[in-house]
Amino acid sequence: MAVAALALLPLGYIVWYSADLGWAGIRELVLRPRVGELLWNTLRLVLGTVVCCGVLGVGAAWLVERSSVPARRIWHVLLVAPLAVPAFVNSYAWISLLPGLDTYAGALLVVTLSYFPFVYLPVAAAFRGLDPALEDTARGLGLSTWAVFLRVQLPQLRVALLGGGLLVALHLLAEFGALQMLRYPTFTTAIYDQYRATFNGPGATMLAGVLVLLCLVLLIAEIRLRGRRGYARSGRGAPRPVRPVALRRLTAPALLALGTLVGLAVAVPLWSLGYWMARGAGSAVDWADLGSTTSTTLGLAAAAAAITTAMALPAGWLAVRARGRVATLLERSTYLGSSVPGIVVALALVTVSIRVTPWLYQTVPVLLAAYAILFLPRAIVTVRSAVEQAPPLYDDVAASLGASAPDRLRRITLPLLAPGIGAGAALVFLAVVTELTATLLLAPTGTRTLATAFWAASSAVDYGAAAPYAVIMVLLSAPATVLLSRDARRGLTT
Missing domain, CATH: 1.10.3720.10 (MetI-like)
Known part of the structure; x- marks a missing residue:
């Protein structure tokens, strides 16, 4: 429920703000x-x-x-x-x-x-x-x-x-x-x-x-x-080979x-x-800045991948092992948050952090929360697929032998889900490397990623300085x- 609430935060913020503004205010700003x-x-x-x-x-x-x-x-x-x-x-x-x-x-x-x-x-x-x-x-x-x-x-x-x-x-x-x-x-x-x-x-x-x-x-x-x-x-039958059109x-x-x-x-x-x-x-390329920017990007991407994948585990697990309306509703709600454009997610988190938790404004946790909202479905899809392929029999046998729940999670469940967890983490990692909009609005002051450094140089029409950052992003996206x-x-x- 906490994961679903975070994913629905941008939509809830817009609905609440619109209701608070009233029809007259909405009409004045929209029409x-x-x-x-x-x-x-x-x-x-x-x-x-x-x-x-x-x-x-x-x-x-x-x-x-x-x-x-x-x-x-x-x-x-x-x-x-x-x-x-x-x-x-x-x-x-x-x-x-x-x-x-x-x-x-x-x-x-x-x-x-x-x-x-x-x-x-x-x-x-x-x-x-x-x-x-x-x-x-x-x-x-x-x-x-x-x-x-x-x-x-x-x-x-x-x-x-x-x-x-x-x-x-x-x-x-x-x-x-x-x-x-x-x-x-x-x-x-x-x-x-x-x-x-x-x-x-x-x-x-x-x-x-x-x-x-x-x-x-x-x-x-x-x-x-x-x-x-x-x-x-109606059935697989004997597959007929495709005859290409000459x-x-x-x-x-x-x-x-x-x-x-x-x-x-x-x-x-x-x-x-x-x-x-x-x-x-x-011209002189600032290799030190390029290296620090790359390491910052990789660090944020790794942290976002780990956090987002950890958040995807309960949703993917419940969707398979506890099928029902509540579990399905919780899982599907995470997809709604990712359908919202990144700039809307960033705007919602900026406003909420200023009004509710001002000490978190322009900090790394808020930025990581935006990444989680935007890319959570990429991790849930792979985790759910791994859970569907992992038979629950092994967990039941371990429980009958007296293994505790944390021990079963560490020794049985996580090793079985490792391929799906790794694939989801990789997808989130690659997405964060090239994310621009939310990072521009939410990154702490002085924090530069490959995307924001590229954006700053290209916006100043310094195309030569922007090229190295773009090349690294392309190389990281190639996998x-x-x-x-x-x-x-x-x-x-x-």
Whole structure:
């Protein structure tokens, strides 16, 4: 219950503040032209990005999973690789090369190149789970390749496509660094600017409330659009091998399309980082500051990973070993907190710490609490999976032999759950390394992480000084790309 209460703190704060402000205050702060402009900017960017990511993700997944394009394993890894480059680093790479990219089209380009893997990954996985017999039957009935895609494959990809689109939309609503660098105003950038400029609690909180409502609308819309129609096979049977569609004369255009996408999403950012690293090498790089910033980041990430994983243990354990409405409610409530953008979480913790516990304002515990709220589901998912695979029989046998509960936890339960605990800690660790928004607002004075140091240098248009911090973040994020692509790569044939 304590873990669930912490996860729901941002939502509870916004609801309480709105009720305290009253309808008249809400109407005065929300129903104004500036909010309308921010709503228009946010919605058109979300819609455009989801559509573009859907087209690119589905098209790339079809080429890799269902066509005869050469080197499909390599293309799969390259199409997941953009996730190793944080969106605000990608934005820095593009805006440093093309300063005139601070338009709607520029923002659409950068965020699409950063987020399309969120659609590609689930759609590629869904392609691998489709029954090839349905496609062969459709072709036997005279349908063309395009008709088979529209009438047989695409309906079965609905859940994966909607899920990926939801991830893209939620990430975009929470995105701050990339859009602030591109000078594209949305609710997230407006909340940050208002907080930094005037510490306007009511105005920033009401903008945060509108942003949370948009997140809830997206969640409900995804559930409604997903529907209840199922496409599961009645039995595994004998798996039929997939026969890739021969591209023939379209092989060269397909390779060109994949190469262009990977080049824009991966090669351009990496080339830009290399260019600015070389430019920055001419000036003195403060290696001592770089080392201390890296160690601070790793220390915070390690602490956040340990605390968040420890908080995930009771929720994941109860969800499996004590199934029921209360346990399910407690577990699912932790996901609601992470669906709130990081800037809203930070704003709630700032206000609560100032009003309730002023001695904790701008301290490491508040920052770690923000990390836990934002990334708790990443640990719970892996811990719950480990609990489901750990048979309770061993614990029962140890109890019958007289082992105490702490002894059983130390000698049996934790060793059995170690793989899931390690995976969850690794996911939280990598997420904290590149977290920007909450760290900017909550980090103690004088505390610099890789993300905040990069942000300070890039905001001062010192691209050469910002490059080393970006390179280290990319190197630390690279293992996540390998983990994401490993399981999918096993399902591919050469």
